[in-house]
Amino acid sequence: MTADKISTVRLGTDGPLIGVQGLGCMGMSEFYGDTDESAARDTLDAALEAGVTLLDTADAYGRGANEEFLAPFVAAHRDEITLATKFGLVRTDDPGYRGISNDPAYIRTAVEASLRRLNTDVIDLYYMHRRDPAVPLAESVGALAELVRQGKVKQLGLSEVTGPELREAYAVHPIAALQSEWSLFSRDVERSAVGAAAELGVTLVPYSPLGRGFLTGAFADAGQDLSPGDFRQNQPRYSGDNARTNAALLEPVHTIAAAHGVTAAQVALAWVQQRAEVHGLTVVPIPGTRKRGRLTENVAATRLRLSAEELALLEPIAGQVAGDRYPDMSSTSAAREE
Structure with missing residues (x-):
């Protein structure tokens, strides 16, 4: 790699080489308050300059608006990026409605x-x-496999599935990536999915590796510190007493950051990379940001190494976190773990 670009890993067992960190684009269109689209486009440019080549979106983000926002950048750099999007979360004119369809x-x-x-x-x-x-998993994956045969899709991914579900799907068609929440605050994925992914050669793509921004240490009470329209106000672990309790858990993160002369966010991202090594797993976190400066900070974390002693200090955090990661956990893999 060049001095100014991050290293690369292979996506799945036979996919393209991609940057070891990707970019979550959701917040450029929704969920985190108003977006400066010019700044967001500049962030996309900065990502490519740094070697961040996996761009992640979904049809649910902004009800299609995020895909439309990315389209011009995709067209200008089609051969340089790996484009990921998703289906399955169904939204309607009712802003509070979230359905699921795998038909x-x-x-x-x-x-x-x-x-x-x-x-x-x-x-x-x-x-x-x-x-x-x-919906039987074999039916859904079978339909996706047909899209691959038709040339509309190159590789398949799943999100928020258990280890047994990942193995079941893989038996129908190879799965290149598993996208699930994984961070110092959220380690549900380690129950069964991490082991299955490592066994099958599936790349793990952690979303919210910074705990929706909480692991940056930027705020202690989501209800007070977030702008109107920010969806984190309704997330149990980021509001009220839970937020204050969880902010106190970040003390070792800040201590380690100070020792290295880095930020809390960089420590949290480095933890994800090194935790994956423990499991013999290829990992490509997708921290989301709309700002070039934050993108540069996140990318620098790929070069940070934490000591065994520092990793041990961080190990207990997830077990002490107050509040669930969603108000309704029924659609997550955690709800289906045996």
Whole structure:
């Protein structure tokens, strides 16, 4: 690699080489308050300059607006990036509604809509955003495999599935990536999915590796410190007494950051990279940001190494976190672990 670009890893067992850190683009369109689109476009440029080549979106983000926002950048740099999007979270005109569909007919409709919004002929990595246990997994993955045969999708991914579900899906068609929440605050994925991913050669793509920003140490009470419209105000572990309790858990993170002359966010991202090494797993976290400066900070974390002693100091944090990561955990893999 060049001095100014991050290292690369292979996506799945036979996919492209991608930067060891990706970019979550969700917040450029929704959930974290108003976005300066010019600054967001500049952040996309900075990502590519740094070797961040996996761009992550979904049809649910902004109800398609995030895919449309990315389309011009995708067109300008199609051969340089690996484009990931998702289907499965269904949204309507009711802003509070969140449904899930894994039905094959729905999948065929969803992929065409995403291809149109992204203005591309093929999606590099297509994820099932959430699992609907009412639809046999083999039917959903079978429909996705057909998209691969048709040349509309190159590789398949799953999100928030258990280890047994990952193995079941892989038996139908190879799965390149598993996207699940994984951070110092959220380690549900280690129950069964991490081991299955390592065994199968599936790349783990941790979303919210910074705990939706909380692991940066930027705020102690989401209800007081976040702007109107920020969805974190409704997340149990980031509001009220839970937020204050969890902020206190960051003391060792800040101590380690000070010792290295880095930020708390960089320590949290380095932990994810090194935790994956323990499991013999390829990992590509996708911290989200809309700002070039934050992107540069996140990328620098790929070069930070924590000592065994420092990792030991961080180990107990997740077990002490107050509050769930979502108000309703029913659609997460944690709800289906045996």
